[in-house]
Amino acid sequence: MESMRGRAFLLLSCFMLSLLAPFSPLASNARAEDAKVCCEATQVDLFLLGDVDLQLSPFADLLSETSTSASFETSITSSAQVGDWSLESAWPGTVPESTWTVELGYTVSDAGGAQLNMSATVTIGGSSFTAFLGVDQQFVPQGSGTITIDVPVEEVQVSGTSEIAVSVNARTITFTVPSGGPKVEFFWGGEEHPSALTAVLPLIDLTLDEPLIEGDMVYFAVRIESPFGMESLVFSKGISLQVNGIEQTEDPTEVLDGEAILVIWTWDGAAGGQETVSVSVSYELQDGLILTGSTSFDIETFDGSGDGGGYYPLNEPLRTNGKGSPLDVYMSMELESDGGELLLGQTTILTIEGEMAFWIRWGLDHLGDESIPLSTVLKNFDGGNINDEQRGSRVIENAELSQFENYMDSYYITFFQFGLGLESDEIIGDLSKAQSFAITLDLMGEDRVRNAPLKLRIDSLTPIAESTNYRILNSAFMTSQPSPLWSSYDLFITIKTTAMSSFSSIEVKETDQIELNYLRFPWGESATLSASGLTQSVDFTIDADAPSKSILFTPIGLTAAMTLILAGGLFIAFRMVSNRSKYPLMIEMILVPMVFLLHFFAFEAVYILGSSGGIVFIWWATAVISPRTTASSTDSKPKPQLVVENFPTIACPECQTSNPVTSDLRPIRIQCAGCDRIIKIVA
Numbered sequence: 001m002e003s004m005r006g007r008a009f010l011l012l013s014c015f016m017l018s019l020l021a022p023f024s025p026l027a028s029n030a031r032a033e034d035a036k037v038c039c040e041a042t043q044v045d046l047f048l049l050g051d052v053d054l055q056l057s058p059f060a061d062l063l064s065e066t067s068t069s070a071s072f073e074t075s076i077t078s079s080a081q082v083g084d085w086s087l088e089s090a091w092p093g094t095v096p097e098s099t100w101t102v103e104l105g106y107t108v109s110d111a112g113g114a115q116l117n118m119s120a121t122v123t124i125g126g127s128s129f130t131a132f133l134g135v136d137q138q139f140v141p142q143g144s145g146t147i148t149i150d151v152p153v154e155e156v157q158v159s160g161t162s163e164i165a166v167s168v169n170a171r172t173i174t175f176t177v178p179s180g181g182p183k184v185e186f187f188w189g190g191e192e193h194p195s196a197l198t199a200v201l202p203l204i205d206l207t208l209d210e211p212l213i214e215g216d217m218v219y220f221a222v223r224i225e226s227p228f229g230m231e232s233l234v235f236s237k238g239i240s241l242q243v244n245g246i247e248q249t250e251d252p253t254e255v256l257d258g259e260a261i262l263v264i265w266t267w268d269g270a271a272g273g274q275e276t277v278s279v280s281v282s283y284e285l286q287d288g289l290i291l292t293g294s295t296s297f298d299i300e301t302f303d304g305s306g307d308g309g310g311y312y313p314l315n316e317p318l319r320t321n322g323k324g325s326p327l328d329v330y331m332s333m334e335l336e337s338d339g340g341e342l343l344l345g346q347t348t349i350l351t352i353e354g355e356m357a358f359w360i361r362w363g364l365d366h367l368g369d370e371s372i373p374l375s376t377v378l379k380n381f382d383g384g385n386i387n388d389e390q391r392g393s394r395v396i397e398n399a400e401l402s403q404f405e406n407y408m409d410s411y412y413i414t415f416f417q418f419g420l421g422l423e424s425d426e427i428i429g430d431l432s433k434a435q436s437f438a439i440t441l442d443l444m445g446e447d448r449v450r451n452a453p454l455k456l457r458i459d460s461l462t463p464i465a466e467s468t469n470y471r472i473l474n475s476a477f478m479t480s481q482p483s484p485l486w487s488s489y490d491l492f493i494t495i496k497t498t499a500m501s502s503f504s505s506i507e508v509k510e511t512d513q514i515e516l517n518y519l520r521f522p523w524g525e526s527a528t529l530s531a532s533g534l535t536q537s538v539d540f541t542i543d544a545d546a547p548s549k550s551i552l553f554t555p556i557g558l559t560a561a562m563t564l565i566l567a568g569g570l571f572i573a574f575r576m577v578s579n580r581s582k583y584p585l586m587i588e589m590i591l592v593p594m595v596f597l598l599h600f601f602a603f604e605a606v607y608i609l610g611s612s613g614g615i616v617f618i619w620w621a622t623a624v625i626s627p628r629t630t631a632s633s634t635d636s637k638p639k640p641q642l643v644v645e646n647f648p649t650i651a652c653p654e655c656q657t658s659n660p661v662t663s664d665l666r667p668i669r670i671q672c673a674g675c676d677r678i679i680k681i682v683a
Helices: 002-020 354-364 398-420 555-576 583-600 605-625
Strands: 035-038 042-049 055-057 068-072 080-087 093-095 098-124 127-132 139-153 156-158 164-188 196-201 205-214 217-225 238-243 253-257 260-267 273-286 289-301 325-338 341-352 436-442 454-464 470-474 486-497 506-509 515-521 524-534 541-544 649-651 658-660 668-671 678-681
Touching: 035 273, 035 289, 042 080, 042 164, 042 273, 042 289, 055 164, 068 080, 080 098, 093 196, 127 139, 139 164, 164 196, 205 273, 205 289, 217 238, 217 273, 217 289, 238 260, 253 354, 325 354, 341 354, 354 398, 354 454, 398 436, 470 486, 506 515, 506 524, 515 555, 515 583, 555 583, 555 605, 583 605
Parallel strands: 055 080, 325 486
Antiparallel strands: 035 205, 042 055, 042 196, 068 164, 080 164, 093 156, 098 127, 098 139, 098 164, 098 196, 205 217, 217 260, 238 273, 253 260, 273 289, 325 341, 341 454, 436 454, 470 541, 486 524, 506 541, 515 524, 649 658, 668 678
16 A cells, blocks of 8 residues: 555656646656665664653764763662653564663762662563663672663564653662762763663664656655654765665755655666666664665666756755755955945855755745645745746746845845754844845856755945944854754855954954954955854854944054154154164164054054054163263363374363364364364454
8 A cells, every 4th residue: 555655646746747847858657666675673772862851862963962860879778760761652563572781871989889789671562671780780899881781572563653661770779888978870861971772673664766767867766764753864874875786976855755754866877768777775874783775676768858957856855964065155345434434345155055055946946836835934935926837847937036036135034044044144244224235046057956056145235333343253143953954164254444444353263263364454454264164063253343434443544643653753763862872773673564564464553553652662762871972071081182283273262172273264163172162263
């Protein structure tokens, strides 16, 4: 019955697809049936998780950084529960007779050891099985370790409503050689203490659906069914498909089909005509647990009639395969002063790839579609004037692109938050305060609905407050997602200001993975910030200290003020050393390039102006203490007298030093060699 329903569903899908795409070749099915290829009961580690709500899960990615614990600080003589963990529903099948094992981490402190009497009870549907800690493990010394309880389990039939649970109890605990406050503590749920129940039970079904054929393209789908829903795709280690022994490397398409997940690969290696192909799937549920299965299909393909667009799902595709899509974030900012206010022009370009790009393209082709169930974020889009021929055509028409861009003017907050998993206010700013903004979508030359990148561009012009901290970007722009929509992202930001505006300072906090280059010129400031391979776990903030249009803080004003301070201070300093040694002052002029470097590397204005003033103070202090170049009139040591035999001399009336008169010109002034007095001779 299940097989007949699957064939009917795929035939109906092909018929609907041919109606939606009349110009495409009609898709056909292979002459085959769905084949369940895996799995019966499998040995698996079910990790003990949770603090209040205790659960069992096969996914190690759900272990937290810190462990949960239950402790006993005194000896106990009656039973006390350590924990009771459960898997809400099992997968239908047979649990074979086997031994299940409980491993639980512990630590004994402030005692020589502890004597433990522990029990574990496994519940499978309506059956319960209990076992006790082995005699050889009942004494545990001081320190840390792991206790192991083996529980024999009989064959049990389980249904989709059967509960799987394990309860661990401490029946008695006795401390030996206690000192102070003895304690034994049991741990689970953390990366350091991955306590687990090793069980043998059915957990998952893998089915290779009969292939869907469209011309020379063949689409192979793996159906994943389990009690874990999306977690089976998100937290598993990976899934791969081989056709005729060759692994398919292109990214598959993921679609939610009721409670099952379909993972679809496109195969273009058909020889043409009728042939038999072998298909195998490999699914790694957890480290070391790889589930595999294979089958063969008889198919018939037709040469050259496939359009190469890839699989086109009739239902909305998943936005994530559990690992997330690549994202490239480019931001360009320009600050200017206009009419007495600061205006920030910002362009943000998001380059989107992978499953997210395919989901957006598919959604554009289904704007306003009321014939199929859509997620809320797509269902709320207004279809506008898009007609039924354009909708679901596998090609994104200009009308669909225009309708998307127009509707985003009022819908961008919802689309960013619930569609892209991004906070619009954090990454593109509060557009409600913008003087103008525009949102455009660039399909990058590919208008088909296929897994191809696209660019979402947001341009805005927004007034910002002066002299208050401005948040350029922080890591909170990417919302926390248990099923990550984005695997990693690259970040590149360029920032410029005019000569009459300034960000004052730009600072990256909380991480060293973002490289900042920030420079200031008289005609404006320039900054670039870049990082690659960032993930949701990287926290950061990028802040501008105090955007300003004040003349003393703008690049041209700061340059002028700094130059005037240094030039004026240097001029006064040289006047102060007119009769003193100038060498110390000239050596200290090396400080001038240092101030210009502070300006060039965009240090805050207060440091630059303060440094300029400090250097002037140093120059003036140096001028005051510089030694004189000539002796003063108060020197006690007389200067030597100059004796010239061939010239007449005249005695200085002040110091009686004889001074030669070397010229016949009258009147004449000569300087006394002894006291520097000026002597005037008129005859």
